[in-house]
Amino acid sequence: MTNGNWYDAVVVGAGFGGLASALELSRRGARVALCEALNYHGGCASTFRRQGYAFESGATLFSGLSEEQLFGQWIRQHHLDVTVDWLDPLVELRTPDLRLHVSRDRERFLAQLCALPDAPVRGLRDFFALQQQVANALWPLFDDPSLLPPLDVRALLRHAARSLSYAPLVRWMGRPLGAVLERFGLPRFSPLRTYLDALCQITVQCSAAEAEAPFALAAMDYYWRGTGHVRGGIGNLASALAGAISSLGGEVLLANRVKALSPVPGGWRVSARRGELLARHVVANVLPQGMMRLLDLPPERQPSHLRALAGRVSEGWGAVMLYLVVRAPEGASPSAHHLELVQDERSPFVEGNHLFASISGEADTGRAPEGHRTLTVSTHVPLSALASRPGEEQARLVSTIQDRMREGLERLAPEWMEEVRHAMTASPRTFERFTRREGGAVGGVPRRAGLHHYRTPSPRPVLDGLWLVGDSVFPGQSTLATALGGVRTAARIATVR
Numbered sequence: 001m002t003n004g005n006w007y008d009a010v011v012v013g014a015g016f017g018g019l020a021s022a023l024e025l026s027r028r029g030a031r032v033a034l035c036e037a038l039n040y041h042g043g044c045a046s047t048f049r050r051q052g053y054a055f056e057s058g059a060t061l062f063s064g065l066s067e068e069q070l071f072g073q074w075i076r077q078h079h080l081d082v083t084v085d086w087l088d089p090l091v092e093l094r095t096p097d098l099r100l101h102v103s104r105d106r107e108r109f110l111a112q113l114c115a116l117p118d119a120p121v122r123g124l125r126d127f128f129a130l131q132q133q134v135a136n137a138l139w140p141l142f143d144d145p146s147l148l149p150p151l152d153v154r155a156l157l158r159h160a161a162r163s164l165s166y167a168p169l170v171r172w173m174g175r176p177l178g179a180v181l182e183r184f185g186l187p188r189f190s191p192l193r194t195y196l197d198a199l200c201q202i203t204v205q206c207s208a209a210e211a212e213a214p215f216a217l218a219a220m221d222y223y224w225r226g227t228g229h230v231r232g233g234i235g236n237l238a239s240a241l242a243g244a245i246s247s248l249g250g251e252v253l254l255a256n257r258v259k260a261l262s263p264v265p266g267g268w269r270v271s272a273r274r275g276e277l278l279a280r281h282v283v284a285n286v287l288p289q290g291m292m293r294l295l296d297l298p299p300e301r302q303p304s305h306l307r308a309l310a311g312r313v314s315e316g317w318g319a320v321m322l323y324l325v326v327r328a329p330e331g332a333s334p335s336a337h338h339l340e341l342v343q344d345e346r347s348p349f350v351e352g353n354h355l356f357a358s359i360s361g362e363a364d365t366g367r368a369p370e371g372h373r374t375l376t377v378s379t380h381v382p383l384s385a386l387a388s389r390p391g392e393e394q395a396r397l398v399s400t401i402q403d404r405m406r407e408g409l410e411r412l413a414p415e416w417m418e419e420v421r422h423a424m425t426a427s428p429r430t431f432e433r434f435t436r437r438e439g440g441a442v443g444g445v446p447r448r449a450g451l452h453h454y455r456t457p458s459p460r461p462v463l464d465g466l467w468l469v470g471d472s473v474f475p476g477q478s479t480l481a482t483a484l485g486g487v488r489t490a491a492r493i494a495t496v497r
């Protein structure tokens, strides 16, 4: 660490928002230090070790891994030692009455829906045609960050050339996905409703009926946009990115929690566990409430847009987790796989009713003993449900949810629960302790229908030289989106540096 020497930028936190910012700044020749409180990288998208086992901490299935997409490009350009396994099916949805395989081929998936009893085939085909148009309009913005604001002349010309492709989404801006389903006569076709409620809950973080239609229609392509499994765990990609930052001359400082940020002439003083750093810019990969804590400002001096963003984050979710080591059932596929389990499709897809269970593959060596696999299982809990309860009652609610999760696994994925060798749990409190996310808030701002989502797409500093990245800022809400936000912020800093 260079005490007293100035950095162009200090990045606080090595989640995917911070890793992406630090990598992009280093690629652009900036002198960068990346401080991470934990002794491993990745935050909510990391792989942690306990008692000889290795689990995904939160995120388990990643898009953007194709060669032409952001992660794929980084893997190729920086020769990252990362292997992607392309799974098929990507996910299996199970309810007491339904089994749906989400295959890599969208036509095959659609054919499966159309072949279900009483399927409204015409409506389904028309709905998926619109969905594809909207996804084709929006996903290129994810694949090429320069198409998002601030726009230069080249980007404006490219948008003008694609302007017709935006027409199908304009009609649905500010309206819920539920209205699109009505339009195509689909709201009562329960297999599609169940699939969409499950997908919306893990992507745009609310039910299909509430979700902002263009975001939800684009999120439906999530499984078909370079989506795969990072062999060995997502932590491998996170540490490979940290390695690339170091190769470009950046300093990656693990176990170096940042305690405070204070303005000094020409930049910022970053007070961290292992000493002080001075930087022209600080990029904080924290929640807005974390930024306010690091600034230690009295309420009347806190930037109002930061306070408003913190409010929207706290209207969202925490995660309740099970981490299991289980014996692989006889004849189990050797590849990693993902199960989405819904116990009752008429109840909200939260609090143990809906589970996302990710199972490691045989090739994920070192994560579980031979013949065994690790499972990372998550469900949503509304932060408001926790905040309104005293500590003891919160713990009781979390434990009830974890019981419900175990019941769901035993009922809908019994083959994986025959021999549980090891079990651990986590709650929003655990996320708060490890990732320092206030209240354990994860998943960003829910994208419920409204035009306000389109208001703040351009990265702007919170205060002069101080920037916020992570899943609470646009485009947020997945490992890829968070990384993309980090790249855009770094590009913006490069223009003002």
Ligand SMILES: Cc1cc2nc3c(=O)[nH]c(=O)nc-3n(C[C@H](O)[C@H](O)[C@H](O)COP(=O)(O)OP(=O)(O)OC[C@H]3O[C@@H](n4cnc5c(N)ncnc54)[C@H](O)[C@@H]3O)c2cc1C
Binding pocket: 012, 013, 014, 015, 016, 017, 018, 035, 036, 037, 038, 041, 042, 043, 044, 045, 057, 058, 059, 060, 061, 062, 063, 256, 257, 258, 259, 285, 286, 290, 319, 378, 434, 435, 436, 437, 442, 443, 469, 470, 471, 472, 476, 477, 478, 479, 480, 482
């Ligand atoms: C249960 C769960 C399942 C998910 N599933 C998926 C999925 O399958 N696919 C997907 O793409 N996304 C998924 N997500 C979302 C994805 O994980 C997040 O959107 C993304 O990882 C968030 O990254 P981030 O950079 O915003 O923050 P974080 O991952 O929270 O990273 C912030 C980092 O900053 C560090 N930090 C905080 N404060 C300080 C400080 N003061 N000093 C130093 N370091 C600090 C933390 O330790 C942490 O490492 C999931 C999330 C959860 C919780």
